[in-house]
Amino acid sequence: MNTYFWIIFGILFAALIFSFYRRYKLVASMSKVPPSDKLIILTDATFKKQIAKGVALVDFWAEWCTPCKIQGPVVSEIAEEISDQAKICKLDVQHNQRTATQLGIRNIPTIIIFKDGKPFKKFVGVKTKSVLMKAVNAALKA
Structure with missing residues (x-):
């Protein structure tokens, strides 16, 4: 035995x-996979101005986060496809804690889609391109 x-x-x-x-x-x-040139890198100082008008998808991430490394290329693909219709952004929560704290970001990756400065849809964890594209398109039509 x-x-x-x-x-x-x-x-x-x-x-x-x-x-x-x-x-x-x-x-x-x-x-x-290199990040897209069409991604907008946000900081605490630039966050509010960038999301104030139109639709913005913001990926809240950190360098040490393994799921964030999986989500990153998906967000880059979306930026390549629809950056002319919506802002596709990334905010490193480790270096920009004020914004992350104000929005109650406790888990990463978190993706929030903003419409005219207000949260429209929030996702926590790794999401597929189709799920995110559907949400961005819904925000564009709303």
């Missing part, structure tokens, strides 16, 4: 190591 335990333990341990390796490779490949 003791032998079976170690065999099962070994198999489970190998599966765990393999899953960590796959996640590492995914994050490493996502980190190599």
